Amino acid sequence: MNKKEQIKLLVIPELFPYFKGDWRGVFILDYIKSVRKYIDAVQVLFVKLTADKKGEFNEQWDGFTVKRVYCSDTSLSGLKKILGYFCFFGKGKKAAKNIEANIIHVHGSLFTGLLAQQIARKKKIPYIMSEHTGPFSRIANHPLYAKMARKTYNSAAKILTVSQYQKHQLVNFGIDEKKITVTYNPVDTTLFKPNESIQKKKQIVFISRLDAFKGAMKCLRAFYELLPEHKDWQLIICGEGEEKQEIIDFIEKNNLHQNVALKPMLTREQMATLFQESAFSVFLSLHETFGLVAAESVACGTPVLCSKTTSLPEIVSDKEGVLVNPENKSEIIAGMQQLMQFHHRFCPQELHQSIEKRFGLRIFGERLTSIYNEVLNHRK
Numbered sequence: 001m002n003k004k005e006q007i008k009l010l011v012i013p014e015l016f017p018y019f020k021g022d023w024r025g026v027f028i029l030d031y032i033k034s035v036r037k038y039i040d041a042v043q044v045l046f047v048k049l050t051a052d053k054k055g056e057f058n059e060q061w062d063g064f065t066v067k068r069v070y071c072s073d074t075s076l077s078g079l080k081k082i083l084g085y086f087c088f089f090g091k092g093k094k095a096a097k098n099i100e101a102n103i104i105h106v107h108g109s110l111f112t113g114l115l116a117q118q119i120a121r122k123k124k125i126p127y128i129m130s131e132h133t134g135p136f137s138r139i140a141n142h143p144l145y146a147k148m149a150r151k152t153y154n155s156a157a158k159i160l161t162v163s164q165y166q167k168h169q170l171v172n173f174g175i176d177e178k179k180i181t182v183t184y185n186p187v188d189t190t191l192f193k194p195n196e197s198i199q200k201k202k203q204i205v206f207i208s209r210l211d212a213f214k215g216a217m218k219c220l221r222a223f224y225e226l227l228p229e230h231k232d233w234q235l236i237i238c239g240e241g242e243e244k245q246e247i248i249d250f251i252e253k254n255n256l257h258q259n260v261a262l263k264p265m266l267t268r269e270q271m272a273t274l275f276q277e278s279a280f281s282v283f284l285s286l287h288e289t290f291g292l293v294a295a296e297s298v299a300c301g302t303p304v305l306c307s308k309t310t311s312l313p314e315i316v317s318d319k320e321g322v323l324v325n326p327e328n329k330s331e332i333i334a335g336m337q338q339l340m341q342f343h344h345r346f347c348p349q350e351l352h353q354s355i356e357k358r359f360g361l362r363i364f365g366e367r368l369t370s371i372y373n374e375v376l377n378h379r380k
Helices: 027-038 078-096 111-123 143-155 164-172 216-229 244-253 268-277 292-299 329-345 348-359 361-379
Strands: 008-013 041-050 055-060 065-072 103-107 127-131 158-161 180-182 203-207 234-238 260-263 280-283 304-307 321-324
Touching (some): 008 027, 008 111, 027 041, 027 103, 027 361, 041 078, 041 111, 065 078, 078 111, 103 361, 127 143, 158 164, 158 361, 164 180, 203 216, 203 268, 216 244, 216 329, 244 260, 268 292, 280 329, 292 348, 304 329, 321 329, 348 361
Parallel strands (some): 041 065, 127 158, 158 180, 234 260, 280 304, 304 321
């Protein structure tokens, strides 16, 4: 039987781009792109409690429909927030009523997970859940969130995690190991790939949210220590977040304008170009469930100075970069200096292939479609 005719997929993401080119939740597009040729139809239902506008909106993306439901255009708290969630579930279920689907893939175990559970029950179809939350302690240590997650995990047909590290966290949370499948995340290796026409510069790139646990300031301080010996090198930091002002102040105080540039978050196409022209990237996160930016850098043929914590050693080995303790300043400096000297020893095509073979869209799409079919066939 033709697999494409079997699967009518409803995707319910916790995050999704608010406009084309937006980076928020962009990984969902890779999930969809990876399975498009294997399935009959896919629709996205994106329900948010608060957004910059209110209402229901239908959009056509690249071969699929997105139905957006925004409950409020103002911030909610207290009783208004509680009432807002009645709107979230009520309008979400109503919006799903006329969507034809035989399986749901929900990303997130909390409010989107409960919504998927209710829609699946109403339509009498199974749902699978991808868990992305990191650190998982945000769920496990929160009494209400833990209760919600257990409820959605227990009724899901299958739970997908994006690393072995995250699977272990769910097992420790009490979830049956047999119910969990490690899929990792897809990487669009058709976009993130080496470009031989672009010459590598003496340039380091850091792309991430500028939150403390991501390590932007640690990267900047290490670069500053090495700058007297490497005055012809540049550091480009891209992102928004809580450390942004501290980064601006550090650049001002130490007169680093000639060597350090701070940019906002980029489009994926801009990210790929920046990776392709950089000697190496830096990813010093304290905790990750996968580490998509690190994988995308390697896919572009650019090695990574990477944390050896949580899931990241599953994505980047010493064949793809240099692994360091992100809380050890000396290790970070030594690793950065090593890549400044020897980045050219990494073969861009070999780096790309290491990602494509494990996380590329084709291999990931086959993996995910197999799971969809397994769940649907089990229901027959």
